[in-house]
Amino acid sequence: MKTLHVFWKDLLILSKDRGTYINLFVLPLMFSVVLTIALGGVFGGGKSDSPVAIPVAASGVQAEAVAKAITSIPGITWRTANPDDARAAVDQGKSIGAVLVAEDGKGIDFYEDPSQLTNAQLLYGQISAALEANRAASQAARLGQVAKASGNPQTEAQGASILTEPSLRLTTSQSGTRDTSAQPTAAEQYIPGFTVAFLFFIASTIAQYLFMERERGTLRRLLISPVSRSSILVGKLLPTVLIGFVQVVVIFAVGRLAFGMALGNPAALILVTCAAVAAANGFGLMITSLSKTQAQATGLATLLVFTLATVAGCYVPLSFMPGFMQSIALATPQGWAMQAYQSIIMKGADSLEVLPSVAVLIAFSLVFFGIGLVRFRFEER
Amino acid sequence: MTTAQEAMAGCAASESAAALELSGIVKSFDHVRAVDGTSWTVQQGDFVGLLGPNGAGKTTLISIIAGLVKGDSGQARVLGIDIAEEPNRVKGVLGVVPQDLAIYPELGARENLQFFGAMYGLRGQELKDRVADALRRVGLEDRAARPAVGKFSGGQKRRLNIAAALLHRPQVLILDEPTVGIDPQSRNYIFDTLRELNSEGMTIVYVTHYMQEVEALCRTVAIVDHGRIIEEGSLDGVLARHGTSLVRLTLHAEEQRRALALLEKHPGVTYRVTDDGVLQLSTRVLQDAVDLVTTILKDIAPNPETCQILPPSLETVFIGLTGNQLRDV
Missing domain, CATH: 3.40.50.300 (P-loop containing nucleotide triphosphate hydrolases)
Incomplete structure (x- = not known):
């Protein structure tokens, strides 16, 4: 009962703080709405069917010539492989495309991962240009050889055959195992992205209110009264837990109503939100307990929240990031929350399918709360 | 309950x-x-x-x-x-x-x-x-x-x-x-x-x-x-137990040295130099305190930096017991 009184008192104080509304509701709504409108189809998610291909593997009799052309493009990692391995790499999402050179050397197929669009489109043009440049250079070299051998009766015929030689034919094909819906629309990226980012921004509010209670001396006064420390702490965290749920409801509702974003399975959504809110509150308590002053806690929370949200793919789809960055995202609670929310709203995942993400988020919560409870000091010495 | x-x-x-x-x-x-x-x-x-x-x-x-x-x-x-x-x-x-x-x-x-x-x-x-x-x-x-x-x-x-x-x-x-x-x-x-x-x-x-x-x-x-x-x-x-009159004088170093020499000739007077350099004399009778400070002012230090004569009170009790004033007062 005393816990509820602490909760109600803090809720009253929070409700009178305009900064809370701005930081936790206005900012994420503003960012998610503006960026969704501004960057509409930039991620290529949804129904886009633009052809793409990014070569990373090559095989066939002209593999050497093709590889030479590809290596002239900076920033591409490539290797040779047999056609089956090359296709498998794309099917499994390990490569975003493969270049398959036909055994007769007359055709090149770009076997693509359709879930990777924008990067592929940029490189597609470069690859085509590189192949064309490579062909032109080869023709020039061979014509030079013909010129040296002038007088030979066969020279004219050889020169004519070089100039009329057809260029390599570029075709594209797509992996059947890769889902085009794996790429989010702007709403599917920014609505959950800013929800998750600002869900964890509650850490700053938690630190602010815990330090304020301590610095005012009211925490000391509470400790003098017959109320347990756990009641005080739980009562003080309950308002921010409630705020977390309201944040998700408000921002997702705007996503649904303004941008037609699918909400997916409600039970799965609630499950992930519970776990994410718990992790965010644990994170807030941990940051508070590791800081000596409110300013330090707020600074640390802001730094970590925005850094981790960026790494976790809250602002830019993970598929746009290098492989090692995608691995780092899984070391953050925001990354797991993001992955779970996107699988619900983009792929219609149910409660069972998000359980692994929920379990990881709960594990993060336990670690954060554990550190927070051990380190938190009710009184300054 | x-x-x-x-x-x-x-x-x-x-x-x-x-x-x-x-x-x-x-x-x-x-x-x-x-x-x-x-x-x-x-x-x-x-x-x-x-x-x-x-x-x-x-x-x-x-x-x-x-x-x-x-x-x-x-x-x-x-x-x-x-x-x-x-x-x-x-x-x-x-x-x-x-x-x-x-x-x-x-x-x-x-x-x-x-x-x-x-x-x-x-x-x-x-x-x-x-x-x-x-x-x-x-x-x-x-x-x-x-x-x-x-x-x-x-x-x-x-x-x-x-x-x-x-x-x-x-x-x-x-x-x-x-x-x-x-x-x-x-x-x-x-x-x-x-x-x-x-x-x-x-x-x-x-x-x-x-x-x-x-x-x-x-x-x-x-x-x-x-x-x-x-x-x-x-x-x-x-x-009643500790209520003494106090004289507190802040003097220049040479004046303080001469004042201490004078006080040594008055065995009935309790005196000390406090942590903050104040010469502090305590007597049971206020008149004795006034006489002493008059002598010091007349013969040794006509212009001391500070001079306080305090009648018996809790403050003089505290100063008498600890040698210092309440530090925030």
Whole structure:
């Protein structure tokens, strides 16, 4: 009962703080709405069917010539492989495309991962240009050889055959195992992205209110009264837990109503939100307990929240990031929350399918709360 | 059983016990001994002033009594209840007014008191009655409905700070510097409130370094310095035992050397040079002090940096006992 009184008192104080509304509701709504409108189809998610291909593997009799052309493009990692391995790499999402050179050397197929669009489109043009440049250079070299051998009766015929030689034919094909819906629309990226980012921004509010209670001396006064420390702490965290749920409801509702974003399975959504809110509150308590002053806690929370949200793919789809960055995202609670929310709203995942993400988020919560409870000091010495 | 009921049960069981009983309390922080073997007894119904400079150990002592800090050794009891063994029973009979304004400026006076009352297990009509009574005692009934106490005057906030400690009707009330930075009207209101509470049987421990307040309010006094109670007793008794007149002179080095040489020729005079370089003379008779300073001014130092002649008071008792003035005065 005393816990509820602490909760109600803090809720009253929070409700009178305009900064809370701005930081936790206005900012994420503003960012998610503006960026969704501004960057509409930039991620290529949804129904886009633009052809793409990014070569990373090559095989066939002209593999050497093709590889030479590809290596002239900076920033591409490539290797040779047999056609089956090359296709498998794309099917499994390990490569975003493969270049398959036909055994007769007359055709090149770009076997693509359709879930990777924008990067592929940029490189597609470069690859085509590189192949064309490579062909032109080869023709020039061979014509030079013909010129040296002038007088030979066969020279004219050889020169004519070089100039009329057809260029390599570029075709594209797509992996059947890769889902085009794996790429989010702007709403599917920014609505959950800013929800998750600002869900964890509650850490700053938690630190602010815990330090304020301590610095005012009211925490000391509470400790003098017959109320347990756990009641005080739980009562003080309950308002921010409630705020977390309201944040998700408000921002997702705007996503649904303004941008037609699918909400997916409600039970799965609630499950992930519970776990994410718990992790965010644990994170807030941990940051508070590791800081000596409110300013330090707020600074640390802001730094970590925005850094981790960026790494976790809250602002830019993970598929746009290098492989090692995608691995780092899984070391953050925001990354797991993001992955779970996107699988619900983009792929219609149910409660069972998000359980692994929920379990990881709960594990993060336990670690954060554990550190927070051990380190938190009710009184300054 | 609610906390308030537990508290009442606790009182009934301890009517004959001392209000406060400390025995050999020791507490150190990082090898610094904040409380150094303090033993102290306060009788029920007493109004006692606890005097001491900052850093003397007052706050640590209060924290131990309030159950916020555990002593390294020793025993503390409130109305016969051991603080270490039954902290919640002690909290039910003890009220503490912290030096900080430990109230929520965003909330109204009534909202603040209802919240703190709820922390003592008070509910419903009883809570409303206690809040109304506490507001009446500190003269804030007309402010009860105001939306936020952040806009109250300093004195009104101080009074609300006291009211928040009265809601559970404690038997023992400890006030830590309750009049810091307030106007005379609020100070007088607080004094009247405390006298009224004491006349109703509440034991009051008034912690301060304003000696005039102790002289105006308290019947007994305890002086604490360096973590120890160095003197205690009735106000009159302490003044009779240690009440000396003091002369405090700040002289240039050469003048001080000559003054000390002169004083060596007067074996009946007690004198010392304090930590802050002040030559301090103490005599039982004020006239002797005046004669001495006249001699020094006439023969040695006609223009001293400072010259004070203090008649017997708590301040001279404190200076006489510790060699220093209260450091924040």
